[in-house]
Amino acid sequence: MILSIESSCDDSSIAITRIRDAKLLFHKKISQEIDHSQYGGVVPELAARLHAIALPNILEETKKYFKDLKAVAVTNEPGLSVTLVEGVCMAKALSLSLDIPLLPINHLKGHIYSLFIDKPEVQFPLGVLLVSGGHTQVLHVKSYDEIEVLATTLDDSFGESFDKVAKMLGLGYPGGPVVEKSALSGDATKFDFTVPLLRTPKLAFSYSGLKNQVRLAIEENPEAKNDICASFQNVATKHLIHKLKKILQTNSFKNFAIVGGASANKYLRSEIEKLCQTDKMQLLVADMQFCSDNAAMIGRCAIDAYRLKRFAKLDEIDVNPRTNF
Secondary structure, eight states: OEEEEEOSSSEEEEEEEOTTTOOEEEEEEEEOHHHHHTTTSOOHHHHHHHHHHHHHHHHHTTGGGGGGOOEEEEEEESSOHHHHHHHHHHHHHHHHHHTOOEEEEEHHHHHHHGGGTTOSSOOOSEEEEEEOSSOEEEEEEOSSSOEEEEEEBSSSOHHHHHHHHHHHHTOOSSHHHHHHHHHTTSOTTSSOOOOTTTTOOOOOBOOHHHHHHHHHHHHHOTTOHHHHHHHHHHHHHHHHHHHHHHHHTTOOOSEEEEESGGGGOHHHHHHHHHHHHHTTOEEEEOOGGGTSSOHHHHHHHHHHHHHTTOOBOTTTOOOOTTOOO
16 A cells, blocks of 8 residues: 655645555545635645644554555645645655655646546546646646646636635635635626637736736726626636637547646536537546545555656655646
């Protein structure tokens, strides 16, 4: 079995995954959303202190598996440096004390593997839209090692833009679920926001301009929260779909997936599903409980890393907060 640790942001999580069939045997996550909500976003130092309490508490529940562990895996990139350190320090201690190898795992690669939790086989190659609080990317995933970035954001991410809109509207944190809920009662055509980068052929995403349009709309119509949320969500998603259509003009995928915390947005999922039907692609999505950061996805990714012998010595693994692929 592999014990995996996730602490890249504000979720403390540990999982146990069986190597031979990728069976998830144990998984627990402790969220810090309530602790950070009063600040309208994640406070890194607070998150690190909470990880230092939560991770050891979860680890206590996994001790019965220690005798069967073949490796310990941990997210070491990308993420908040002060929170990544908490997980990496625990992983190093376990590796040393249990005399088992250490597997450093890329957090974004973990999101891709969230599609295959509890599944012994992976479905590569595939196209992937990764949307989270820190990243918006379109990827061509050919294998564990071969990942081509086809497009990325120039500024804010899709998920980050939801958090910032929610903060401007005073709706709370995290922004994704509250904006999506508010949008259900709003008119998506009420505000004629401009779709970002609509007239440029550049394969990239940008949400800073849309965020500013929302800010101006709030100043002029402070009571129209539901309509603003619905209009924003509509245009933010249109932007993704518009660029995806351009990418699909030169890239063909049999399978296409959407992963990351923001992939839980049902409106986005429905629009991506329509696109997949039009282009005759099979849509792959992770279970809702595994869309946000979790150790189960790190553990599933670690199975392939283990088979490929991607071990690291204690002095070789460090945190890389800004690494992508």
